[in-house]
Amino acid sequence: HSVFRAIQKRFAVNNGCSFPQPGCRPIFGRFRPDIAGVCHPFITCANRLLADNKTLHFFLNLSSSSVSYDVPLLQSLFESESPILDNELCGVIEQKTSRRPTCVSFRVLIPLDLDECPYAIFLSTGTHSHPPPPPTKPPQIILDEILDLMKRMRNPDLTLSTFLRSPQLKEFCQRYDGKELSQIHYSFVNQDKLSALTTKIRALLFPQGRDFNGVVFERQRNVKYQTYVRRIFAENDCIMIICGFDQQIQFLASLSSFEVDMSYKRVKGAFNEVIFATFLPDHNKVFTLLRVFINQETAESYRLLFQQVFSLISEVCGRPVEFHYLHNSGIKAVVVDMDAKQMSGLGHYLQSLDPLCRPWTWQLKNVIIFCHVHFKRTITRLLGSDMDLGSEEPYHSPWFRMKSLLSCESEDDYYHLIALLQDNESSEIVQWAEHKKHPVIAAGLNKSCSLMNPTFFESTRNITNAVEQSHYKSYWMGVYDSLLGATLGSFTIDQRDIDQYNARVAFGVYHNSRDNSLETRYYNHLGNESTQPVS
Template sequence: MKICPFVDGSKIGTHTAASREGLAQRLKDIQEQQNQSPFRDVFEKTFIYFTALQRQGCASPPHEPTIYIGDEAAARENRNAHQVREQRGHSGKETCNGRLLFRYTASGRAFIQCEHYNRNLNIDHFIDFRPGNGLLNSTYLEALFLGDKNLIEEFEEDAAIIHGVGPRVQCSSIANYSTIKVNCSFEHRSASGILENPEMVICPCPVKFRIYEPLPDYREECPWVLVVCPGEHSHPIPIPSKTPPSIRAEIFQLLDSLESDLSDLTPRRFLRHPSVKIFLKKRLPRLLNPMLLDLHPSLGNRDHLRGYIKLVQDKKFPAGTGWEGIINLKKQQDETIPQDERYIRYIAEIPALGQLASTDDPTDDVEDSPTPFRIIICMSKNNSIRLSKAHYVQSDIGFKRIAGYQEFELGGLDPTTRISNISTYCRIYLNRQTAEAHRLIFHKIDEIVEIDTGHRLKWRHIHSKGPTSAEAVGIYHIAVDQHGGQAKGFGLYLKDIAASVPRMAELHEPQRLLQDLDEYEHLRRILRLCRVHFLRNIQQCGVSNDVRQKMRSLLCMEHPNWDTTIREIEGEGGKAAKDWVADKVRSKFAFSGICWAKSFIPREIWQIGDETSNIIESLHSDVNREGLSCTLLGGIIKGQHFDTLKEKTLENLISTGVRPSYHRGHISESVTRSLKRKSEATHKILEKQDQDIVHQNKKIKRALEGVTATHEELERFVQGSSNHLVINRAEKKREKAMASYKKAVEMSTEKIGTGSGKVGLLLPPLPDRPHSGNSTM
């Protein structure tokens, strides 16, 4: 074993037999030797704070030079050499080597600062006011920083003799020989008075193990091994920190079996993983709630488990779980999997894509980042075929699943059945949301569809022979949220597609050529804004309910007074309403995405098309259950598992008729559920409003009773000819009660028109208050 040089050799325990009970007793004895007291805790807290500062120093990047000479330079060199040995070959971060100084503010508050700190020039250097908050022994701390040997000795001798704590007490640090720890965990005061963190030394043990194994020819008759260990061990019972090889092999086998969960595995996730629980139930059937540490105590160390997990991860993913890992996974896929079964279809890193983005368009989400644009497109052949047959599509982008990347999805109802089985057509991971990024996305999806089906995607207003819904082909309608970069990128893609077909008259404006349409005019013929996103945006706008109602009225088939309503919103809603209208106008596609009359989408297609993006939102929510904040590799593997499950579930439905749930999947069920949810939501809101009315009625009653009581009190004092001081006090009391009453009336007035109508609203019959059907008093 290894021991600290400051350990009292005469107090090192010995043993002739090892047992769990003996080890527990040894640890208990060490704990009992430490006399717990408030003084001990404060002293230890102060000393540890000082040693941590000496070890850490100022963490600011090095800039100003610091000169050390003589003994100070030698001491610093020794400390640096000691830290290098502690790092065991790992290079540390280069930081400021300025001295840490103990100072006082003008008001007498103690603090620590780097000598290079200047609140006007160098505020990034170390400064800490913790010593002045009274939670540390500032006198002892100041002595340590100033090197006051006499005061330090006085404090540390008292602490060692009376309380058994401090750098002058004998150490009890003993560690297993196999530990990677080089130095003792505690600072000790040497004979020369210097604080040092000594290296652990090997404690020799004369005892030897002799192992007797039967020869191979006799192992069937004698399948045992004899271990003989004579003599007394010159050290305490070791801590069982090393996992036996047989158990370690089981852990590695268990980790290998986790597959899609391995890339994002942490010790905590491993401990609660269902596969681990099942394994432990089988392995330790007599325990009620078996844990890994029941298999062996060493597995209770999370860092120990983390080391095993990393070994398996490095073996499975030699290039890591980030960008390089995905490149390696794509390479392995292309080398081992047939073309028809590949999932990762395109991966690229494009340094110059950001330069192509339009920086003069406020709807474009342009990011000034040195990181190159990265994109990964995942799409199976079957989903590619489904997309080529789809007529109604939804798109959305998520941010939660993969750290540092957005997840763009195209999805919709299954085009072959048009029932409540939804599909993710493709899943794209990217680190930009610019228009050029989305333009590239749609072009690459188009190319993949052509590889899988032999033809490119068709779009109604480009490839149809006529403007009516009966003549429509391809994708009729796409529902999106109001993201400017996404919409513009899609419009630019459609503009490119229109430029690639023969010149022809535009379907809805025959006097114009299809090729003359700009990106937003293309959107006017196919794109629709999600109703939920639009209404949510209105609810968050800081305007009155009347103005909100006028905003909501714009979401329609045809509006009788569109321009007048827009003017009324801007005039009555103030700056918030003007900004809201300006945002919709600036987007160049919002109004045509909420009102059919403003678009060129055929009426029947608008009526049957998706008015919300709930389908794609539910797909995002569903895949998020596979895990959040994943690594790039882990997120893609989990996404593939999810998409494969969805795909096979749909194929099973088509080939066998077995549905994923007991619901029939008919549109009547979804309509019924929608009406039920809306009714329940309405009742919940009205019930809450009724409760608010009841609560407000109680408040206005109390306020009225207060006015009445103070008025009667004032009348009694006046009639009783009380002195002026008493009358003045009663008048102020009545004025205060009247102010409370008026405030209660104002709050009740705000609730006019709310509630279910079953609960009356108490209000006084004021002549300037509008009449309300649910007000009484």
């Protein structure tokens, strides 16, 4: 039927002969008897028999082909001029993928009218001469469970590696008495299928991608995400995404000081993360206050950042943010490292709040404190050693002389020490001292050079360890993540911070079991002393 149908179709669309002519139609015929007396069958065009150029007309020799034809059936079909069947209902399944001709072939004969003859004939001929093929496809039920597992993870940065290392997958394998997917089904030895599934899941769950557009889309459809991603700001190619819960923002507004620092390893691409954080002595815990993902690092972008952050704080708290040196209440100090762009941005923002519009450097001298750890690191990078960790003669080293800028008792002593360093030390130290000579740098390092109330300066932590610890907590969720993945991971981390804080306030439960009391520290110190080697 298949051969008859195919030839009839060719002639029906005038594609049977090279140059179709009136009267072209397929007919069944036989050659004259050969020496053995056999008349071999063929199918040809009716016009070919009388044509001068016979190659222009259709011809098929049924006996020379390697295919076995049902010649009597074809003869009856062509001679009776049966109509073309609308549907091919006779299904023939033949095994053609075996590499050996002696392999088994299968045929299934299904009747046209299953109501009249509700049976099918299955024919198997030959002998299997090779082992069965290895399994190439896992059971569908396992695939469905793996897809469901990936969907429930909702990880925009899901890759084959992260999936194989996930605790969810280990739990799934244990249900099937295995440790790895390859122990559940041999087809999972080839991991390309799993890699394709992770790509598929990312595209289905996050159709707008994992960068800025993905964040905007997730914020539109996810109500909980909206309570965390508070503001998306864009101006002059500067884009920032401000993240924080109400409780974090309200807590930030109640503080007299906080720390600010930027991380360069959190997000892959153009965006970096700026964190506002503080240390809670009563809780012995670092608390993240706010996160800003920003795609620029200029003085103007920092000015916009502080403007948007304090505007959001005012919006959430219902009152404007105040600074003590301007309003006699509110924020007393901001602890940062010595980044020039960050300083300039904060100073120009504070200048916009000042009714007298005094210089931005004056604003900073009233509010800024620089991290002493970063200050000491600049000395260590310059000299190549950290004398603060121990030295035979620390008081007679350049390291100690440079560090003494922090302990000068007056502004005159500070600048006099700068002059001595520039007159007597190496050229590298001279350049270093020139930088520390800047009025804003001096004010942030030494209380005698600052316009801040000395009591405020002394009571404020002069390190940014809290914000650096917040960076490390974020790295626990991953480094160089996508922008969407970083914000979703921060959502989880900051919610945990709030839960730990509330549990401590409401029930007195610490976030860890370590006893940090004075008595415990005293006995720990005695124990450490007893283990020191005797010189």
